[in-house]
Amino acid sequence: MNVTPRVREILSYYESNNPGTKANLARLLMQGRLGGTGKLVILPVDQGFEHGPARSFAPNPPAYDPHYHFQLAVDAGLSGYAAPLGMIEAGADSFAGAIPTILKLNSANSLSTIKDQALTGSVADALRLGCSAIGLTIYPGSEHAYDMMEDVRELAEEAKEAGLAVVVWSYPRGGVLSKEGETALDVCAYAAHMAALLGAHIIKVKPPTAHIEQDEARKVYEKAKVGFSTPAARIAHVVQACFNGRRLVVFSGGAAKDLAGLYDEARAIRDGGGTGSIIGRNSFQRPREEALQMLDTIIKIYLGQA
Amino acid sequence: MNVTPRVREILSYYESNNPGTKANLARLLMQGRLGGTGKLVILPVDQGFEHGPARSFAPNPPAYDPHYHFQLAVDAGLSGYAAPLGMIEAGADSFAGAIPTILKLNSANSLSTIKDQALTGSVADALRLGCSAIGLTIYPGSEHAYDMMEDVRELAEEAKEAGLAVVVWSYPRGGVLSKEGETALDVCAYAAHMAALLGAHIIKVKPPTAHIEQDEARKVYEKAKVGFSTPAARIAHVVQACFNGRRLVVFSGGAAKDLAGLYDEARAIRDGGGTGSIIGRNSFQRPREEALQMLDTIIKIYLGQA
């Protein structure tokens, strides 16, 4: 199929990457119901690692089965599916060719007392499992932030050479950051910008709040007279921080919430020029039919139909 | 999208390969108008190397431009496009994500006096260019056949580890083979079987004639009382020789010929259970509109509509 003009335009932003990486970005951007629009809705299932299996899957027990998530992503017409090694290994053969996958190469867990992540997969794993991209998390602000950035540097270089795309989850935490500061507008935009500077192709951050954490940033915002009162305006600022829209940026839904809240968030992402949603717990912790209905509405929102 | 049951069945034949390789086979099998049927029509453009540019492209001068072939393969709804390094490099970025590509890793030319091929690309090239498969030619019968087989061994191993598929062009020539023997039924089946034994995922041979080259083979054929009088029966024998249908086998059209001949050949491939056609000169040496019409008919033949 011909790649759409909008997707061609997006690929042109990744001007220094080889055709292999662009083809894998195209795979994500041409997949599912949003295929060709330049928008993405991705299913991530790393919550089992982050919060344990019961907190992740007990609300909807079929989700204990790795195949459930592959099938959900396919049936909902999503753009891709992201998970750690074991989850991908458990379904990559059954779903070969069905959905682009993103192999999460590092993982944290809530039994840990340190703000770091363990490497739990490799670029060679991503190739043998047929993944389109690798994914890595960094915690800007953490005392381990530089180690995590160096992991990104090394693995992203290897992935790009092998024609894979690179997704960076940038979640500020630790150090001098307040809890509120972790999702503050200035911090969120900063975290997204650093992921772009590290060479990420797709950046994942949390939707920013109206809180401003750093005094220096507040002064600049006030001086530049930019209004960040609406969620869409805040999304637009994060998009701007990602090379003025030259990098794809998706926003996580965070903890399970009510549908109206989710839909409003998606509309804000759309109206602010964000690339889309990466929506895990809100997808797989609902019964399958409800999840499909919810994802249908979110896709319609990105298609401008809801 | 869900991969069709027929494609799932075919992928199950490649049971020892990793999901990456299966995903790339799925890409070829789910692409274009034959996507999902288990049939393939592939455009190969290595004739420039084999016969020189004028003999290849002068009949239809727009074909001198590498982009022409990518676009033809996309517009005709083909399954994939195969070519040597330079041709793929010249369009892989413009057509990233548009069509699965097969990087031909060895090439011969008609200025050469030896029945061998030069390595002209690598698995790393295939990865950086976003190819789904590597392709290699062997000349069973040639004094260089074992060297070429050893190249297949080494590069196929590397490709499979990296999640790529492997296509082997198996063209008997040289040694004790008569010219007629190069396409003899027994020799063709033998060549296809050796490609399967070398670990090829997709095997490309020429449609066999009714000639039998080897006396020993003739005796067996006669004893087993198998009739090979029709082209479809001969195709069926080659398919049988490819692990009883567990390997995909495509047939080349050879030199440009009249349309009726081409269509009859495609029907014989279809009726004999072959996977499809790999059709170069007959595609790109015609004016584009004629080529599209011809490929449309061939696709319809494989779809059982012509």
Added chain:
Amino acid sequence: MNVTPRVREILSYYESNNPGTKANLARLLMQGRLGGTGKLVILPVDQGFEHGPARSFAPNPPAYDPHYHFQLAVDAGLSGYAAPLGMIEAGADSFAGAIPTILKLNSANSLSTIKDQALTGSVADALRLGCSAIGLTIYPGSEHAYDMMEDVRELAEEAKEAGLAVVVWSYPRGGVLSKEGETALDVCAYAAHMAALLGAHIIKVKPPTAHIEQDEARKVYEKAKVGFSTPAARIAHVVQACFNGRRLVVFSGGAAKDLAGLYDEARAIRDGGGTGSIIGRNSFQRPREEALQMLDTIIKIYLGQA
């Protein structure tokens, strides 16, 4: 011999692994008196490293001899035998072909003050010693947990490429975990799930108690109204946490205990859908005849005969 349908089904869960790894899993699953049932009883002898030789072997002095354990595993009709490098080296030749072995690649000892393990073997060791699998321990919760996970990542990748299976001992300890929390249901299920996410083929955890360590998990358990009052129900939850039964999970017997307790535990593992027992001190600290009798009963329990 034909592999049984049940074992074939289990092997199919390891869909992304190569036939070498599956063959080694099949070796474990087709060995001994439980061969073909999908159940496993494994003899581990790493207690010498963990607790010193006297605490391990003085109760039954013949057990100081490495050959004792190989012979016990063979004579009892067990599925496999796991031990560190020196123990395997001391008997691998005499017992070559007699029993599948698992080379424990890391080891801790009770003279150490840190909650970590030393690497004490390699994948190359496992291959030269004819082992079917490598084994590694992680301590989720420990400040060294991420380093241990990264060892699993690296060595499991290497083992899988070489066609070996991977067994992960997942023993929570350290950090914020209370002593009681180390075997809490939520923590145990979490530890098992992380081993699955790291790509383990066989997961070894301790049988969970009814204690719940994390408040967040308790809320989920209560909300989901799942009863975990019986040992079998708790085992079933751990099995669920291992990809809904797509991963083999064996439970250790822990400290030597009375026979009734051991048998009840095995019945709970069986009734909860666990794969079986990995039973060290309770085997080799008894006189050989008593041990054989005990293992006979446990095997009968898994066979549904006791």
Added chain:
Amino acid sequence: MNVTPRVREILSYYESNNPGTKANLARLLMQGRLGGTGKLVILPVDQGFEHGPARSFAPNPPAYDPHYHFQLAVDAGLSGYAAPLGMIEAGADSFAGAIPTILKLNSANSLSTIKDQALTGSVADALRLGCSAIGLTIYPGSEHAYDMMEDVRELAEEAKEAGLAVVVWSYPRGGVLSKEGETALDVCAYAAHMAALLGAHIIKVKPPTAHIEQDEARKVYEKAKVGFSTPAARIAHVVQACFNGRRLVVFSGGAAKDLAGLYDEARAIRDGGGTGSIIGRNSFQRPREEALQMLDTIIKIYLGQA
């Protein structure tokens, strides 16, 4: 074009380096309006990493776009452009051949609580992106200074072998240094000298103040009766500390300031024999036309025309 005698002279100072490194130094020294004079004005854009995107780019929003900076450097007739990986990747293809680039290989950020930098790029990245030099920051005085110096050692060695030049940002901070001491004359000269000793080709420091941090240094200065009352005299001392002028040394402008101050600083650098300016925020935080006018004046100052 012939390289000018002045540039030939400068290249002769790098007598132990290979012609590749000299050619890349020549590229920087022959580029733009100062080409051939031995003077340099470089645009660095690493402030997004250091201070976040809003503090860096909100004052002049077009600067959020990476192409903006490449174009500004070209249009202003500068000598080179320095930035971290993502910024270079986002424009290296569009501006291939237009301006020498310096890939910043390490980066710090103001969310971090430690005085270190993360490695965020490689020499291989610099080669594939067509850069003329790598850049690295060290923090003499910091508890991490030796790690950073060791990074310089390793990466500079690799870069020199590949024919690239090496730029070192030497910014004293941490340890026993007072805030005022970070720009003290003795400390600044010391920091510059250490960069030279580490093998840097181009050294970047802040313009020194008249403050003397170390008592030992003050004694020496007094004994030697050298006057450092004027900015030009202090620049001359730093130049002297850089192998008596055998190493190129550029000075940063620091925070945005008024034009008169900037011009005075440039005149002091010129009069003290410094190589030139590396001027980031003062360039890209002004509207483009103002920035071009300012850079025009600065270049004229170095040309002796203002």
Added chain:
Amino acid sequence: MNVTPRVREILSYYESNNPGTKANLARLLMQGRLGGTGKLVILPVDQGFEHGPARSFAPNPPAYDPHYHFQLAVDAGLSGYAAPLGMIEAGADSFAGAIPTILKLNSANSLSTIKDQALTGSVADALRLGCSAIGLTIYPGSEHAYDMMEDVRELAEEAKEAGLAVVVWSYPRGGVLSKEGETALDVCAYAAHMAALLGAHIIKVKPPTAHIEQDEARKVYEKAKVGFSTPAARIAHVVQACFNGRRLVVFSGGAAKDLAGLYDEARAIRDGGGTGSIIGRNSFQRPREEALQMLDTIIKIYLGQA
């Protein structure tokens, strides 16, 4: 400086290459008096290897000195200078930054009895010497042609990864080729096409004669009714064979000849759409002033001024 639109267009043809390679192509295309026009005149000095020093340099003894050639290329305003290792090593430092260089990585000599070339340099040499490109010769038709092509494959891959450009000298000889056939139109176009297929960025061939060597090719030429009676038409056919103009193709002057013949040849190259001339013996075997005058006229021809 901004790269011209014409050069940007040419760079876009190398769509699969990294920015480093494009920057080096830009260096060649922006250098000298033809800088920015898309035309190239290159000085090659490998004749000492090919024919010995006396036959190469005795007609103009100052040319024995390697510096002579660097200076000639600079003073004549040429695009680049190509030579084997020793010649480049002997001047690369003195002329660092003055002229883009092409390191010839293989070399033949007239004392040899085989139609092959020896590898005499490496990609690492090219980097340490600051070269913009590597150069390799192949002899299509020779019994060693495939070995030479395999050298191109390996070294071109390495060069492209390091951001260098690749120039291939494609000189048919040996095997079934007649002496006249070595410069036959069909053979020349074929040789150029194979260099393009091998992934060359710049292709160097001899200007084709009106002779047609292969019967098969003659038939195609006649059938396609293309007239190749004029030198310009023949050049145009070779350009067409180089991916329809998507690859730069330069023509050698061959043996020293009279000025009128040289100028006519350059006009034919220009009128046929060739990229330019690579002109060795005709440059350095004349006295310097005559050579400069001749090169001035040739450059004017490419500028459309003569």
